Amino acid sequence: MRKRILLLEDEQAIADTLLYALQSEGFDVRHVRLAREALAVFAQTPPDLALLDVGVPDGNGFDVCRAIRKTSELPIVFLTARHEEIDRVLGLELGADDYVVKPFSPREVCARVRAILRRSATGLQATAGASPPPVPAAAGVLVLDEQAQRITCSGEWLALTRYEFLLLATLLRRPQRIFSRSELMELVWGGAPHTSDRTVDAHVKLLRAKLRERGLQAEVIQTHRHMGYSLRLP
Structure with a gap:
């Protein structure tokens, strides 16, 4: 179709x-x-x-x-x-x-x-159980499934936009590592020339809100002043 x-x-x-x-x-x-x-x-x-x-x-x-x-x-x-x-x-x-x-x-x-x-389409298949179980790249209740290009939070798929997924996946692969804004811009938005470091801040804000909606009270994504962002391990 x-x-x-x-x-x-x-x-x-x-x-x-x-x-x-x-x-x-x-x-x-x-x-x-x-x-x-x-x-x-x-x-x-x-x-x-x-x-x-x-x-x-x-x-x-x-x-x-x-x-x-x-x-x-x-x-x-x-x-x-x-x-x-x-x-x-x-x-x-x-x-x-x-x-x-x-x-x-x-x-x-x-x-x-x-x-x-x-x-x-890959995400919908994963939600319906059509993809293999996630290969863990995890921090606490967050699990990254590289094949399905989806992330679970407490066992449920997160509804993420393209760049939200890419940003959270980047942090998940290296928990506790501090990524500068310029590094995240290169890793996540490398193919989008009309973006700036404020785009990173906006997406972090959106991700934090979605994670809070799933019951995560503490800030999983940590801000390091004048340095960047990292993913906090429990």
């Missing part, structure tokens, strides 16, 4: 380029120009992934993402001409899996879509 992609993009030239590239890759793409149309499509025929332009005539992609996140962990990628760091951080804090700044290569967008969908 072909994967369904929801594309919210009001610039027809950009939309046509992405439509051609995605359809050539075998995706079933539904293109809309307005935020309300995107939410209507999501409600009627939920896609497998959403590509959301940040600026559209009747609102913005951030609002669409907020609405979707109330009920769904649908993979979301933002498309935007905005280069400001605060916009990138906001998009990631809202739960986006990736953030692509215009001008971009349609082939690059397709590659990112495929990678996110592969990880999402």
Whole structure:
């Protein structure tokens, strides 16, 4: 079955380029120009992934993402001409899996879509018990399954975005080691040139919140002033 992609993009030239590239890759793409149309499509025929332009005539992609996140962990990628760091951080804090700044290569967008969908599918299989038991790379109640590209907390899979997973996995592989922000930027965001060390801080904040939701009261991810972050062993 072909994967369904929801594309919210009001610039027809950009939309046509992405439509051609995605359809050539075998995706079933539904293109809309307005935020309300995107939410209507999501409600009627939920896609497998959403590509959301940040600026559209009747609102913005951030609002669409907020609405979707109330009920769904649908993979979301933002498309935007905005280069400001605060916009990138906001998009990631809202739960986006990736953030692509215009001008971009349609082939690059397709590659990112495929990678996110592969990880999402692997995670669903793992949740259903289709993958082998995790090979432990663990700290306390956290266990990293490298093959499934998922992390469990107290035996339950964590719902993580792409970069949340990569950041937590990096810390899990070397518990107690202090990683500087620049090291984490290189290890986790090496392929995303429009990011800064504030992106690391934003993702640490999001991870801490998700871990607290799972009942971890103490801060598992430790801050070392002027040095960086580490994962605390129990």
